[in-house]
Amino acid sequence: MVGTWNFGSYCLDESFINDTLTASCPAARFSNFNVTRTGSMVFTATDYATASIASVAFTYTFPQSCIVDPSLTCGAFGDSLAGTPDYQSASCTGSTMCICQLVTTPSTTTESGTYTTSGGTLNTMPTGGTPGTVSYCVQGDRLTLLDIDATTMRTRATQVLQRQ
């Protein structure tokens, strides 16, 4: 782990995301996730620090019938999202099915603290934060961080980093 790693590709399990949808609109689906994350992680023998900026582009598809307010069209729904600070862009089209192309506003993340490793597990103790655990694998100049669901053992997300 020791060294500096730049964030690279990020893979998100869409099915995991869709499983979290509530029953209020069961036909709604997220798809086409594209996560853009730049920045780096730095590890010494005992400490780590990370900073990154990330945004997520994705498609959100749902039946127009899910829109509670009948006066709100699919396009107007997209406009309402675009008017929030959470979205860099939002555009929705369709009639029966409303299809939204959304890009979140880039958000920054910083964290530092101490860490330990045990086998393929990385345990982080961020200063002032809650300890975290993630699986990891170093292969050559590539570090892969895996967020694995402890119950199902499904990989929810994979973050690949390249040694600087």
Next chain:
Amino acid sequence: MKRTVLAFVVAGAFGAAAVGCGGSSSSDAGHDGAAGNGGRGGGAGGPAGRGGSSGTMGLGGTTGGGSAGTSGAAGTAGTTGTAGTAGTGTTGRGGTSGSGATCDGSAPCGGDLVGTWNFVSLCVNEAVIREGFTIQDCPEATITNVGGTQTGSITFTATEYAVAASLSLSYTLTLPDYCLNGVTCDYFGGGLTQSASIQSASCAGDATCVCQIVTTPSLSAESGTYTTSGSTVNVMPTGRTPDSASYCVESDRLHILDVETITSMGAMTMRTRTDRVAQRQ
């Protein structure tokens, strides 16, 4: 003489030697933003709740299954840490002058900061270090060959920035044997390595003890908003005191410059204390 040596503060822009404390959990992907709810005008279910202080794997929640919302509640911003710890140097007179890096190669010029930049080198003005270096009752002690190593990156959007970096210094410490309080030069070097701030120290010599020293890397992480004005970048780190630095973007190179004004004999001159060089990713 104490065996603790060295007070190196390279506290340039963005807290070069800082230890931050940032976002919360570091294992959950996309869990941070609260699901959209309570939206405006009856939406179809908040598709996003972002802005949480994600950690190592977190991305600031991408999903939200809440009903009729336009967006999730923003997560709490990670707090940043305290300023870096300066080394503790003993008091006394400064070392003798000599040639060394001056970091005058780049002048502030401004430019477009947006993007991600990998730190590739660090220039530390040797004269600045010497001025701050003293060992009690050992005026002949000198510091030479000061070098800096910095890794990590700094990312700028149009309004925000985030930086994570590791920084260490190397230098040669030279001192006469009478400053060793009767111990051998080699033993003195061994004492230096007991300091948590020293990663390695190797000392050799008889009448003159020459030590090659490398400091323990210090990590920093910081993020916040920023503005630019001409060739000055003003940063407003979350939970910390605003700071500013000079900078210059030259093609794919970014120089973050800690420049000070010196008044001597009535004349004002500019001196670059540190130059942190980063390459566009």
